[in-house]
Amino acid sequence: MRPFSYTRARTLTDASQTVSDDRAMAIAGGTNLLDLMKLQVETPSQLADINRVGFAEIEDTDDGGLSIGALATNTETAVHPRVRADYPVLSRAILAGATQQLRNKATNGGNLCQRTRCYYFTNIDQPCNKREPGSGCGAIDGIAKLHAILGTSDQCIATYPGDMAVALSALDAQVQIATSDGGSRTVPVRDFHCLPGDTPWRENVLEPGEIITAITLPAPVGGTQLYRKVRERSSYAFALVSVAAIVELEDGRFSRADLAFGGVAHKPWHDPRVADALIGKAPSPELFDRAADILLEDAQGFGENDFKIPLARRTLHAVLEQAVEEAS
Amino acid sequence: MTVHFKQDKPDESNRLDDMRQGVIGKALPRVEGLAKVTGTATYAAEYSIDNCAEGVLVTSTITRGEVTSIDRDAALAMPGVIAVIDDPRLTTRAAQGTADEAPQQKPKTVCYWGQPIALVVAETFEQARDATKHLAIEYRVEEGAPLDPNTVEPEEQEDETVHQGDLAHAMSEATHSVDVTYTTRGHASAAMEPHAAIAQWDGDKLTVYASLQMLNYNISELADALDMEEGDIRLVSRFVGGGFGSKLGISEEAVAASIAAKELGRPVRVVMSRQQVFQCIMRRSETTQRLRLCTDANGTLTGFGHEALVSNLPGEEFAEPVLQSSHFLYGGENRELMLKVARIHRMTAGSVRAPGEAVGMPALEAAMDVLAEEVGIDPVELRLKNIPEKNPEEGLPFSSHKLAECLRQGAEAFGWDRGPRKPRQTREGEWWVGTGMASAARVHNVSEAKARVTLKPDGTALVETDMTDIGTGTYTILSQIAGEMLGLSPDRVLVDLGDTRHPRGPGSGGSWGAASIGSAVYVACQAIREELASRLDVEEAELDLSDGKAGSGESIVDLLDGKDLAREGYYEPGDIADDYTASGFGAFFAQVRVNRFTGEARVDRMLGAFGFGRVLNHKTARSQCLGGITWSIGVALTEALEFDPRDGHLVNPDLAEYHVPVHRDVPDLDVIMVEERDPAASPIQAKGIGELGMCGGAAAIANAIYNASGARVFDFPMTPDRVLAAMPD
Ligand SMILES: Cc1cc2nc3c(=O)[nH]c(=O)nc-3n(C[C@H](O)[C@H](O)[C@H](O)COP(=O)(O)OP(=O)(O)OC[C@H]3O[C@@H](n4cnc5c(N)ncnc54)[C@H](O)[C@@H]3O)c2cc1C
């Protein structure tokens, strides 16, 4: 860990000003940032503690949706009565992540910004284009079991590891951002995280000085909502593959099929063509396979993670089968 | 006064059963439990010592070569940084268990990625840790270090080799045969408490507070590393937050702290980071194991073959003793056993809980399941049929043998269905559900041990030895043994462990702790009883002691006449080890579900039935079994060290990515302890318990995965990717 100075921001403006300096970082729950600082993966010279700036409420929005404060904890969010009643996929996704202790500390804003779990990223004595641009990618010819099968680049094949954002992507939630000039902007969750491309160090669209203030959920969407996370142990493990699903049937045919996938890409993966393939059709294993074909059309494995391609297909089957069963 | 007892013949007298206090075997809670859960038990790093400086190990970023220079100027200019130490006496590996001499030193010679090469000392831990990253280190790299055990010509461990009869011929003649190859991945001990030491000098005398399992060996290993006399060293390890083999030998931080403290003239603490514990202590070797088993038409083994390939660094003597129980568990007159070790440059391979059987038994017992299917016989029946009368290789009798009873009692309690077995018979929603079983075996070891027992005029007793309690219950069982023998309630027996000022114990390892140190305490107590008997003018055998009184009513205190009555017990295993094969045995039964879409396997319930001689405390013994079964779940489903193919570094060196089972992976576990007194195992008829619970359990799970889903997986751990790859459509 490098020495750093610490300031407790009283207001959003304070915080925003501090983090405009690109050697400064915001700290919320600290469950990701502090670990990375100890490993010297992150080396901010200054930390702005944003835990006292507000934005911890969970409140109804005018259009019947829900605004979830960036500084509300994962636990508060998952157990909130409206989240449980109207957005069960979100509650389930959060509860599938990390552990109770971590969720008690982890904030929603921090969760969206959590860094990849690539083994080479967290070891500063190994090459990694994300951590040290131009140093090479340790994972591509190394141990890549956790790595991406969709949207990779020759620079980086890491995944976004989180669960919550996968559900938010299925729900088409919006990220509310305070900009450094005192204004604000809104970015759909589906556009918040980036693909690695030639800029693997860039994981999301936040600009220096920007702070997430809230995540807004649309008016309740109903449907059967499921979150399925496949993992190597039954808790406290990141997803090999996960699927968030909001599914509805009318007259035995899909009328809604909002699906997002975790553990497969540098961002929660949402491919609108999957819903297009399903909507208006009657569920069948063949249909699910067609949807999987579309989803995985460009999928590419790196040896160790080849299994994710059939696993994603099978998990999609499992989720759709369960959703259809629960919906009818 | 030291009383020496060497066990040369079986002891059927079962003296402990004649005693009157009635505390032996009782499920007493651990005496140090409250201190631990309230945070008042002081672990190695937690001693508060004035003026203590903080050291952090610097580790190599190459796999093989030489450190040619360390530019320390930048680091030394940093605030708080006191010294950069690269003394040639620094050790670069942990000593193997019972090594009794210093491990590899000369830190400039690098043999694996992540090897300690220097120590930075600063006023604070954070300063030292940061400074380690500011050293400019130059290396001369020796390219081409072999990293993959399958690409080098391995060395045969000749003392393990058995060629008996003609296995190839037996295989070709047999009615039924299987020839299958399994792999297991490396494992880490993953103890909660990281390796830590504080060293403090008083002139030429050194005291080290450390987290170690075997002070009796560690003191000579440290003395050898520092070129000192043992008598000038004191080691203290009162509480050890888990060891599981990783703390058997002196490790790098203890030697480094000692050298630094001397050089700087002030105490120095060195605590390893979690990543360092993973990367530079011990790994269990990965294994490749070929099993060849063949039977006659009835399922009686006619041939038994087990060959294993393991790995270690060049120069290390330890080779994962995969075949240990294979030598005697089952019959079969044609036998071929062979262990080979590949020399590769991953970190040191050494003992991790149940070295050998932890991985050898799962492969053997999974192969036995394939064989049972081939023969068309119930897997329990197959085992029962093949229990040998005596050791099939050496011809020695067994000291005591409870496998059949464990199989029968376990099957009964589990509700094992002896009907025909076919995979994929039960489905609950997305999950295939099935059952599997396996035998357990783990060789019994004992080691010489000394303990001093003092009966005090205040009516209490004191037990002193440098034996450690690594969380297993040693404090508690010794208070029970002494209490039973001396007629005292265990809460009147103070047990003082983990300090080399006391008589040498056996150390905690190889499951030999309880039987060995328990026997030393027994011998000491027996001598005290004889003295008391003579003071009472009765035969020792007639001495009835309970609650501080003799049977005739005299108070023990009155017999002491205001003085301590002390005896040192010295127990030595003796020749009996050459006359018998001694082993713990058991059986595992598991019900497992396998998700038909995702290949995830989860254990629904699991039972272990074990025979390991006299149970000294039913609670601590059961806890050992529960822990062992939990490790079995890890071996079966989740635990695997992953090494980079290019430089051999461990890529998952923390508890987030090295997956030990979590609570949700561990269902309700049942433990049956089969009544047994092993007269040849030890004078207290106890055998080793700590490791047996994980010796074969993973196969019960693997066999249940097959029974549930039809996926015959040959690679442990059976993660979803592997189960899916083997699952029929
Ligand atoms: C062992 C372990 C296992 C885990 N398992 C899972 C899992 O299975 N699934 C899962 O989803 N997660 C998992 N997590 C990750 C966990 O969910 C995240 O660490 C947590 O959500 C981060 O939130 P935080 O408030 O602690 O963030 P911090 O650590 O405080 O911050 C993380 C990052 O976000 C930035 N940041 C924080 N708040 C804001 C804001 N409002 N605006 C802009 N930037 C901000 C910080 O600058 C920093 O870069 C695991 C974590 C650990 C340590």
Ligand code: SF4
């Ligand atoms: S996959 Fe990405 S994060 Fe991992 S080593 Fe390569 S560049 Fe770094």
